[in-house]
Amino acid sequence: MADQAFSVEQCPSSQQCLIAQISDPHIKAGGKLSYRQVDTANALREAITTLNQLVPRPNLVLISGDLVDFGHPEEYATFKHILSDLTLPVYLIPGNHDDRQSLRAAFPEHRYLFQHRDFLHWVIDDYPVRLVGLDSSVPGKPYGELSNASLEWLDKILTEQPEKPTLVMVHHHPFVSGIDHMDQQPLKHASALENVIGKHAQVERVLCGHLHRSIQARFGNTLAISCPGVSHQVSLDLTPDGPSRFQLEPPGYLLHQWSAAHGMITHQGFIACYPGPFPFYDANGLID
Template sequence: MLFAQITDLHIREPGMALSGRVDTAGFLERAVVRVNALSPRPDFLLITGDLIDGGSEAEYRHLQRLLEPLAVPAYLVLGNHDGREAFRACFPDLEYWRPDQKFVQYALDLGALRLLVLDTHDPGKSSGALCADRLDWLAVRLAEDRDTPTVVVMHHPPVAVGLPGMDRLRLLEGAERFAEVVRVAPNVERILAGHLHRGVTVRFAGTVLDVMPGAAHQVHYDSEGATPLALVMEPPMLQLHRLVAGTGLVSHKLYVDSYGGPQSFG
């Protein structure tokens, strides 16, 4: 089992740049080319939230067009910049999620691996939430299977990571119970998240929280909260996750763009 992950696409309407200068559509096009060229090719691409920037149907339609060249299935996750009703309108036929559900949450049983995808979108807020209904769903899904290696997927990190500007915008509602639900499930291999636009790894609730850098811009690293939140044009990245027998989930972060090579050391 091999799958790729990207996050925080922030797609806008055609011709519109993020903050007037970031061509997020162009970055996604390059990420799709990179995923398609990987050898071996991943089984699917997981996109962990902030699919679009303003929550509109027009942005989702643009996202659909940009993903058309993708050669593998894409599994979509909602973030704070998404719009649940617009998503429901634009993606009514997804095999893995029913649009009559209140939240965009779903389980993927992939044989050797299980993915449980959460919806942390909290309308009108940049921070995330997991209400009782969403956490009950997770608790039931985890209780169904305590053996198969399981990955919990969400947009907002559930714990502070030492970035004050972003820590204020993490998962706030439901974070404590989320930790309790995960802690009693010994087969949770990893929690995959986005939102921070930085690569962060931390122990959490008996497992590992792995936060991906963005597919376009990153957020300025500021561990003291000394400056307002700002973007930086550090390289976009993707992550490859492989389930290895006897080891567990092994993850590699790759740059989307090419920097020359491979070249001999000789």
């Protein structure tokens, strides 16, 4: 695994930064399939291969929670082993499937996970874009929550550097997605987070996982975006009381490209081999 003692050398220009995000790998131990269907370990390997081959290379990778499926130490060992193939710096937050203590125990070299005494909240100042991770996990519960003390911590952190473009990452979605069974396990009291985010204009995005598909929503004067799942996707079912189901649509990742000239642009890519790329033009112009 890449050393976590990163420096700005990996973002050679203070004028730009490229940040990849993947989410919800749900790793199981011993080759077990998630929900008896999904080879999540292999899916993460394929995602890492994709990320390692991106040109230009991202400066770092964010993983927005549900790192493993049941929070077991052996799952974190498997996750860590697979992640060791990633040749980019990586930063983690927990989701509802994670276990705070087991995650910390598995990644003692990820010192940022120990910044806060009670939660895996962290801030990284080593890049042209400031990174803030929030721990919304509630032991034994599928929904997420941020305590008043956590929101005060966030407000204080964001007050420190009002000019620096900032990404805030939290596993649970703080908006109504329209996918009913997921909206029954959202970030609770999301308006309290929205009030804090809305005070700090430098927040370029609130990045989430949990929804296992990419969804965008206006949130606190900025944009909240959920990242596709790295293996399985939650079914796009907007019917009221729709059942809790997933499907094996193409997995994906997000690329957040920030530059001083153009601000933050977010792209979605897919993790698979497709035909192409093919040219639009040849020597005679647009190909007919």
